[in-house]
Amino acid sequence: MTTTPTLSDQQKKSLDDILARLKDEPGPLFPILHAIQDELGWVPEETVPAIAKALNRSRAEIHGVITFYHHFRTHPVGKHMVQVCRAEACQSMGSVALECHVKESLGIDYHGTTADGQISLEAVYCLGNCALSPSIRVNDDIVGRVSKERFDEVIAELRSAQ
Amino acid sequence: MTTRIYVPMDSSAEAMGAKKTAAAIVAEAEKRGEKIELVRNGSRGLYWLEPMVEVETPEGRVAYGPVTAKDVAGLFDAGLTKGGKHALSLGLTEEIPYLKKQERLTFARVGIIDPFSIEDYTKHEGFEGLKKALKLAPADIVKEVTDSGLRGRGGAAFPTGIKWNTVLGAQADQKYIVCNADEGDSGTFSDRMLMEGDPMCLIEGMTIAGLAVGATKGYIYCREEYPHSIRNLNKAIEICVKAGYLGKNILGSGKDFDLIVREGAGAYICGEETSLLESVEGNRGLVRFKPPLPALQGLFGKPTVINNVMSLGSVPIILARGGEFYKNYGMGRSRGTLPFQLTGNLKHGGLVEKAFGLTLRELLYDFGGGSASGRPIRAVQVGGPLGAYVPESQFDIPLDYEEYAKVGAMVGHGGLVVFDDTVDLAQMSRYAMEFCAIESCGKCTPCRIGSTRGVETIDKIIAGKERGKNIALLNSLCDTMLNGSLCALGGMAPYPVVSALKHFPEDFGIDKTAAA
Ligand SMILES: Cc1cc2nc3c(=O)[nH]c(=O)nc-3n(C[C@H](O)[C@H](O)[C@H](O)COP(=O)(O)O)c2cc1C
Ligand code: SF4
Ligand code: FES
Numbered sequence: 001m002t003t004t005p006t007l008s009d010q011q012k013k014s015l016d017d018i019l020a021r022l023k024d025e026p027g028p029l030f031p032i033l034h035a036i037q038d039e040l041g042w043v044p045e046e047t048v049p050a051i052a053k054a055l056n057r058s059r060a061e062i063h064g065v066i067t068f069y070h071h072f073r074t075h076p077v078g079k080h081m082v083q084v085c086r087a088e089a090c091q092s093m094g095s096v097a098l099e100c101h102v103k104e105s106l107g108i109d110y111h112g113t114t115a116d117g118q119i120s121l122e123a124v125y126c127l128g129n130c131a132l133s134p135s136i137r138v139n140d141d142i143v144g145r146v147s148k149e150r151f152d153e154v155i156a157e158l159r160s161a162q
Numbered sequence: 163m164t165t166r167i168y169v170p171m172d173s174s175a176e177a178m179g180a181k182k183t184a185a186a187i188v189a190e191a192e193k194r195g196e197k198i199e200l201v202r203n204g205s206r207g208l209y210w211l212e213p214m215v216e217v218e219t220p221e222g223r224v225a226y227g228p229v230t231a232k233d234v235a236g237l238f239d240a241g242l243t244k245g246g247k248h249a250l251s252l253g254l255t256e257e258i259p260y261l262k263k264q265e266r267l268t269f270a271r272v273g274i275i276d277p278f279s280i281e282d283y284t285k286h287e288g289f290e291g292l293k294k295a296l297k298l299a300p301a302d303i304v305k306e307v308t309d310s311g312l313r314g315r316g317g318a319a320f321p322t323g324i325k326w327n328t329v330l331g332a333q334a335d336q337k338y339i340v341c342n343a344d345e346g347d348s349g350t351f352s353d354r355m356l357m358e359g360d361p362m363c364l365i366e367g368m369t370i371a372g373l374a375v376g377a378t379k380g381y382i383y384c385r386e387e388y389p390h391s392i393r394n395l396n397k398a399i400e401i402c403v404k405a406g407y408l409g410k411n412i413l414g415s416g417k418d419f420d421l422i423v424r425e426g427a428g429a430y431i432c433g434e435e436t437s438l439l440e441s442v443e444g445n446r447g448l449v450r451f452k453p454p455l456p457a458l459q460g461l462f463g464k465p466t467v468i469n470n471v472m473s474l475g476s477v478p479i480i481l482a483r484g485g486e487f488y489k490n491y492g493m494g495r496s497r498g499t500l501p502f503q504l505t506g507n508l509k510h511g512g513l514v515e516k517a518f519g520l521t522l523r524e525l526l527y528d529f530g531g532g533s534a535s536g537r538p539i540r541a542v543q544v545g546g547p548l549g550a551y552v553p554e555s556q557f558d559i560p561l562d563y564e565e566y567a568k569v570g571a572m573v574g575h576g577g578l579v580v581f582d583d584t585v586d587l588a589q590m591s592r593y594a595m596e597f598c599a600i601e602s603c604g605k606c607t608p609c610r611i612g613s614t615r616g617v618e619t620i621d622k623i624i625a626g627k628e629r630g631k632n633i634a635l636l637n638s639l640c641d642t643m644l645n646g647s648l649c650a651l652g653g654m655a656p657y658p659v660v661s662a663l664k665h666f667p668e669d670f671g672i673d674k675t676a677a678a
Contacts, residue, residue, distance in 0.1 A: 027462070128388060142174065
């Protein structure tokens, strides 16, 4: 956790491209952070000085924005992102028990990644699928009416689809 | 002959396997040499029937559901392309009582059209409002919206016309229209359904808003949790620009309006309008002090209209049919319709657009079919995570902004989350405080610290530690948050807690007869 991985030359080039492409947008920081995370999977600390310089803002400000928002990640994540909805509608359909099962079966807690690097786990607060709760999100897709069995199937599918 | 078959691309339909169903239908038709045209529409909002497949027949559209990929071969055997009978048949879509009993104004097209077809959109009254607006003076567009009685659907229910009028009157070189598509409330999905199923409706509503107040640029701030909405909006914007309905010189009028989609980053507080503006500008989502009002100094310091997706999505029909038409729906000062979202422990969860004034009981039982678990419904949280828990004794109060406010509840964005009798309202209260602590922007103490103290105090009450003293403490904490918070996150998070204490004291270990 303490050693910061160095950006590869390829990644440095992506960063430069993103900054060149977006820095003149009005309110450019969000589009830039999203683009970086989409490209690299997270927002490495090492990108902060370059962003700050391109936008003529302080590093502290950029860092403050990144850490304010749950979505921007300051650490690398697994190949697949699984998010479990903790909000009320999902609770009304048993999401608390589902959460326990998820953590136990994956052997990780929220913000964790499985040892094989396949799956990262995060909590989320409503996915807009509340009529078919409990809900999880797997990468960019929602899964509804998630029983423990359904969850296991989804994970098995993810793991086999390598 | 080619048969048109509809399989929704709505996120919730896909959450139940619609993508696989669609692929299976295409493959099966090919295998059998039957000619079909597959349309990925929005959802009709009858979510318990998703994936719901519809087939166009001379009699009208015929529905089947829920259709999973493995049902597809059997459906073709039963003559799917002719609307043949099958165990999953639902008859003519328009005749399904859940749909037939609704009053769909804002959702008139959702689930019916191909979201990316200008032809479909215009065939169903699309751009009629825009064409009308192009012929009107800005003040007359605003007047139409004022006359409709439309109030903000994002939660605060502020009259939309009055807000627009302030922006119209402001002098500036640049004004903005910002759409609040952060839809963070649990138990809500109407914004998502519209953005996925009829994105041009929102585009048209925002363009009309631009013409009304003299804004040439708009932003849609859509939550990151809605990747499909973002994709559909961007695609629809591109199509509208190409077709001349958006961008430079709209329909040859000489008027311009550009639209940009911005993606959120998982912060509930960014649904609050000033926090949202901070976010678009690229800052931490700290709530701003008001005044200045965003209407005068909003995005990048310029006069800005900020409205919810449902507010803006209601504008096209208001312009097309007139403010009077819209105003004829509803009761009291709650005019028009509200797309209610029936969620949680309900047999028939989905979207029900109705005029204000119907009751929770009608929604829960006539539409919702009672609980999904078959157990009695005990409490309904109305209006999102900051809304009160409503007990059965209040199920007959008409859904109207003022009537709900009278009992310390709120209609808000129209989401209902239903709980059966296994719910523990002390736990739900704890969650309400926990959620506030997680999502607080941190600007003011009652919210930032109060919510964490709230969690601790409720934990003590649940554990039975000095219950009387801690309940008094919790009440006073709620009072401090209600009165001392800058915005409604800290200011309303106590509502679910106070309502739970009041209506369900037994869950906190208080004798119901002893509780006042
Ligand atoms: C904590 C908090 C969260 C909010 N979330 C939303 C939201 O997700 N969507 C929304 O439209 N309004 C939300 N609002 C209300 C907005 O501040 C604002 O009133 C609304 O965007 C105005 O648009 P309207 O008049 O069309 O409702 C929220 C307010 C607060 C205090
Ligand atoms: S009430 Fe909470 S969320 Fe609202 S401004 Fe204060 S600290 Fe921020
Ligand atoms: S509460 Fe879980 S999807 Fe809305």
